[in-house]
Amino acid sequence: MSVLKKVLKCVLFMTGLVVILMVSGLVFMPKNNMKESGIEDFQTNGIRSEKKNTIDVLVLGDSLSYAGISPIIMYKDYGITSYVCGSSGQQMFDTYRYLKIAFENQKPKYVILETDALYRKFDMAESIGSDVQGILPVFRYHDRWKNLELKDFKGKAKYTAVNDHKGYRYNDTIKGIPNKQYMIETTEIQDMTDLSKNYFDQIAQFCRKNGAELILVSVPSVRNCNYKKHNAIKKLADKYGVEFINLNLMPEEVPIDWEVDTRDKGDHLNHTGATKVTSYLGKYLFENKELKDHRFDEKYDHWNKSLEEYLKTLETAKK
Amino acid sequence: MERLIEILEDIQPQADYETCTTLIDDHILDSMSIIALVAELEEEFDVTIPTVEIIPANFNSAQAMYDMITRLQEED
Amino acid sequence: MTSFFSVFYLAIFLPVMVILYNVCPKKYRPIVLIAGSYFYFYSISGKLLIYLLFSTMSIHHIGLWLTDIQGERDGVLKEAAKEEKKAIKAEYLKKQRRVLFFGVMLHLGILLVVKYTPFFATNINTLFDAMGINITLTIPKIMMPIGISFYTLSAISYIFDVYRETIKADKNIARLALFMSFFPHIMEGPICRYSDTAHNLYKGERTNYQCLTFGLQRILFAMVKKMVVADRLNDFIQEVFTNYSQYDGGVILVGAVCYTIQLYMEFSGTMDIVIGTAQIFNVRLPENFKQPFFSRTISDFWSRWHITLGTFFKDYIFYPLTMSKPLKKLTTKARKRLGNHLGPMLAGAIALFCVWLSNGLWHGAGWQYIFFGMYHFALILTGNIVEPYSRNLLKKLHINKEGLPYGIFSMLRTTCLVIVGELFFRAEGIKAGFAMFKNMVFNFSITSVKNGQIFALGMDKHDFLIVAISVIIIFVVSLLKENNINVRGEIAKRNIFIRWAIYYAIIMFIIIFGAYGRGYTPVDPIYANF
Numbered sequence: 001m002s003v004l005k006k007v008l009k010c011v012l013f014m015t016g017l018v019v020i021l022m023v024s025g026l027v028f029m030p031k032n033n034m035k036e037s038g039i040e041d042f043q044t045n046g047i048r049s050e051k052k053n054t055i056d057v058l059v060l061g062d063s064l065s066y067a068g069i070s071p072i073i074m075y076k077d078y079g080i081t082s083y084v085c086g087s088s089g090q091q092m093f094d095t096y097r098y099l100k101i102a103f104e105n106q107k108p109k110y111v112i113l114e115t116d117a118l119y120r121k122f123d124m125a126e127s128i129g130s131d132v133q134g135i136l137p138v139f140r141y142h143d144r145w146k147n148l149e150l151k152d153f154k155g156k157a158k159y160t161a162v163n164d165h166k167g168y169r170y171n172d173t174i175k176g177i178p179n180k181q182y183m184i185e186t187t188e189i190q191d192m193t194d195l196s197k198n199y200f201d202q203i204a205q206f207c208r209k210n211g212a213e214l215i216l217v218s219v220p221s222v223r224n225c226n227y228k229k230h231n232a233i234k235k236l237a238d239k240y241g242v243e244f245i246n247l248n249l250m251p252e253e254v255p256i257d258w259e260v261d262t263r264d265k266g267d268h269l270n271h272t273g274a275t276k277v278t279s280y281l282g283k284y285l286f287e288n289k290e291l292k293d294h295r296f297d298e299k300y301d302h303w304n305k306s307l308e309e310y311l312k313t314l315e316t317a318k319k
Numbered sequence: 320m321e322r323l324i325e326i327l328e329d330i331q332p333q334a335d336y337e338t339c340t341t342l343i344d345d346h347i348l349d350s351m352s353i354i355a356l357v358a359e360l361e362e363e364f365d366v367t368i369p370t371v372e373i374i375p376a377n378f379n380s381a382q383a384m385y386d387m388i389t390r391l392q393e394e395d
Numbered sequence: 396m397t398s399f400f401s402v403f404y405l406a407i408f409l410p411v412m413v414i415l416y417n418v419c420p421k422k423y424r425p426i427v428l429i430a431g432s433y434f435y436f437y438s439i440s441g442k443l444l445i446y447l448l449f450s451t452m453s454i455h456h457i458g459l460w461l462t463d464i465q466g467e468r469d470g471v472l473k474e475a476a477k478e479e480k481k482a483i484k485a486e487y488l489k490k491q492r493r494v495l496f497f498g499v500m501l502h503l504g505i506l507l508v509v510k511y512t513p514f515f516a517t518n519i520n521t522l523f524d525a526m527g528i529n530i531t532l533t534i535p536k537i538m539m540p541i542g543i544s545f546y547t548l549s550a551i552s553y554i555f556d557v558y559r560e561t562i563k564a565d566k567n568i569a570r571l572a573l574f575m576s577f578f579p580h581i582m583e584g585p586i587c588r589y590s591d592t593a594h595n596l597y598k599g600e601r602t603n604y605q606c607l608t609f610g611l612q613r614i615l616f617a618m619v620k621k622m623v624v625a626d627r628l629n630d631f632i633q634e635v636f637t638n639y640s641q642y643d644g645g646v647i648l649v650g651a652v653c654y655t656i657q658l659y660m661e662f663s664g665t666m667d668i669v670i671g672t673a674q675i676f677n678v679r680l681p682e683n684f685k686q687p688f689f690s691r692t693i694s695d696f697w698s699r700w701h702i703t704l705g706t707f708f709k710d711y712i713f714y715p716l717t718m719s720k721p722l723k724k725l726t727t728k729a730r731k732r733l734g735n736h737l738g739p740m741l742a743g744a745i746a747l748f749c750v751w752l753s754n755g756l757w758h759g760a761g762w763q764y765i766f767f768g769m770y771h772f773a774l775i776l777t778g779n780i781v782e783p784y785s786r787n788l789l790k791k792l793h794i795n796k797e798g799l800p801y802g803i804f805s806m807l808r809t810t811c812l813v814i815v816g817e818l819f820f821r822a823e824g825i826k827a828g829f830a831m832f833k834n835m836v837f838n839f840s841i842t843s844v845k846n847g848q849i850f851a852l853g854m855d856k857h858d859f860l861i862v863a864i865s866v867i868i869i870f871v872v873s874l875l876k877e878n879n880i881n882v883r884g885e886i887a888k889r890n891i892f893i894r895w896a897i898y899y900a901i902i903m904f905i906i907i908f909g910a911y912g913r914g915y916t917p918v919d920p921i922y923a924n925f
Contacts, residue, residue, distance in 0.1 A: 143914070
């Protein structure tokens with residue numbers, strides 16, 4: 001066999017493999033965005049079923065974002081429509097991915113990035129892996145072989161599941177710690193990795209291109225925030241000319257009581273903590289940014305339904 | 320050679336030592352038989368069989384063992 | 396990068412190495428391999444690379460030292476009169492022995508300190524405590540370089556072989572460096588002998604089409620074993636062995652069987668990926684497995700499972716001990732008194748005991764490993780002692796020992812004994828091992844299988860099904876191999892459509908049924924920790 005023939009054979013084999021992978025991806029791709037259809041982070045993917053161009057503020061980040069920011073409260077108080085595309089352990093490449101997913105159907109004016117995701121470490125292989133999973137979803141959803149149905153073999157995905165919490169994940173557990181000063185001023189800097197910065201750059205450019213303003217927000221967390229990180233984020237924010245709001249440094253505006261407002265000893269906020277954060281954030285956004293009050297707009301009637309559902313959850317939780 | 324076959328048959332009676340060339344590979348002689356065999360051979364032929372010689376190639380057939388013994392006798 | 400099954404290894408490191416290796420002129424290829432191997436080692440163990448470098452340099456030096464003594468001896472021998480020769484030989488043997496002892500102790504010493512200090516310290520503390528002595532040793536935390544248990548044995552075998560003059564000491568330190576560090580075998584073996592691999596490794600033969608495809612196929616097979624079976628079993632096994640007191644005997648039994656399956660799949664799968672990788676570089680590494688579950692006896696099992704470790708112990712502990720003067724004398728005496736069968740058993744038992752104590756300890760510093768060694772020691776010794784009696788008994792009962800029914804019976808018996816051994820091996824401490832064993836035997840019930848409780852411990856029905864299917868496929872491949880049918884060769888004979896269909900099917904099988912991604916924790920390389 002000549003060399004050329006061997007190379008040709010290899011190329012042909014690989015092409016065949018890619019075709020098979022792509023076709024199987026169509027089968028394994030979840031056909032809807034509810035939990036039962038096997039989609040990952042169904043709360044996050046709820047953004048896919050939001051009415052076209054109705055979300056004004058998009059929130060991205062790891063678990064701190066979905067534990068600390070509640071879009072429904074913001075809507076209830078100020079009529080701002082927002083969605084939290086946060087997922088647990090969200091890496092920057094996930095953040096970028098969800099940003100793009102959100103912009104498929106929405107045109108948010110503001111994109112809030114919760115800063116903890118900037119500090120999640122990952123390596124090149126993981127981010128490449130994620131890209132491959134994006135092109136060939138069979139790698140992400142292979143585990144769905146356990147509950148494949150006939151309809152998975154025909155038809156495209158249709159996203160119908162509306163998430164009434166808009167990405168927020170309600171939790172009312174209280175596991176407090178004594179209050180103490182954890183933001184001790186310093187000039188030291190705890191930098192993020194170059195890979196993270198690289199993704200941040202991509203995110204910033206994407207927002208600029210799509211006419212959205214990027215805002216960095218640090219949700220209070222004793223475990224995850226410190227002044228060294230604050231300095232690094234501040235530097236990054238200045239470099240890109242974006243606003244940075246560190247709620248860890250605003251005890252007046254966001255009076256977190258760590259004895260009651262956290263669900264896991266200062267790592268995540270619980271519902272009372274989230275309420276405090278959201279109240280302030282909503283007020284700040286409403287007063288300082290160009291956001292409309294949609295509460296009395298017919299087009300946004302479905303938000304009132306979500307609000308009702310949300311209030312019902314609160315009621316049942318209290319019992 | 321005859322004496323060797325006798326010894327072998329004494330130690331592990333179930334084999335055809337005239338023809339078999341896979342005594343070790345087929346587990347006809349296990350490590351315990353080898354211990355007995357080496358002690359016996361040393362006594363009978365007045366040689367010292369060093370550990371280096373305990374390799375399958377030297378024990379796979381009666382002929383191989385015989386060759387090894389003659390070689391060791393000469394070396395001495 | 397910790398595992399051969401990581402994206403980084405398979406998708407980045409290995410391809411880059413293969414390309415670099417083949418692009419470079421033949422002369423520099425060994426250098427590429429050494430550089431790559433050190434990079435790989437460094438990426439896992441960091442600065443502990445120094446241990447490996449030290450070992451390499453020391454065996455290089457000790458080898459040459461031994462050669463010097465041998466050379467001097469040969470020079471003196473030439474001149475010497477015949478009757479003096481024996482004395483001269485003995486004198487130089489003594490010198491050599493000293494060097495050998497020094498070399499072996501040096502390596503063994505490092506291994507002992509790095510690996511067993513915490514174990515010894517803990518035990519001494521317990522002892523002091525029991526005796527009422529109020530001294531507590533602080534237990535130092537010593538970082539263990541990856542693969543030290545494996546390359547140390549390679550180093551020792553090299554020194555031994557030079558001493559025995561079965562190989563010549565290598566002047567080329569680069570060749571020794573590659574022999575010691577070659578990245579496929581550094582983590583979990585196989586434990587290589589200088590005479591088998593060093594020179595082939597250093598040749599720098601180009602990758603050709605056949606070795607590339609065969610190597611890749613072997614890697615694929617490895618991925619089925621590791622990713623589909625071993626990783627999928629992981630959560631379940633973890634659960635059963637951690638919270639064993641909560642489950643009935645049936646669950647423990649399933650857990651024990653699953654662990655033996657996992658250990659085999661993980662270890663033999665890793666060997667497949669190691670040997671497959673080496674094959675891509677046109678190097679043949681020794682096989683470490685030969686269908687172990689077709690063994691009729693426990694000693695047969697150990698000649699088919701982790702073969703290179705078994706032969707190491709045989710060549711460097713068992714035979715040197717039994718062939719040592721005192722034990723030889725013992726054998727001769729015992730044979731006269733006890734006869735042919737039981738005679739050699741005495742010396743054999745002593746040597747076997749040492750082998751199995753070492754084997755247990757080699758696996759790790761823990762009483763359960765020592766117990767594991769002693770368990771197999773007892774089984775092998777018993778097997779050896781009763782062998783002629785059981786043969787006679789079978790004859791009287793007119794059972795054909797070579798027949799298939801008896802063959803299957805002995806294979807099943809061996810497998811059961813192995814499973815019990817691995818239960819203790821995996822158990823978290825020896826107390827837990829006994830508790831689990833007791834539970835398995837005296838509290839056996841199939842209730843949790845019936846009421847489905849067993850499917851809530853990390854593996855649902857689907858998971859068990861896919862494990863069962865994979866195990867059957869791998870079993871069939873082994874069965875064919877046991878009967879000398881080479882599946883890979885058979886596939887290669889078919890036409891291109893069938894061949895490609897098979898390859899595509901295997902790849903898709905791994906991608907779909909592999910236990911990777913969210914919600915799975917892959918098993919750590921089990922043997923890398925030994």
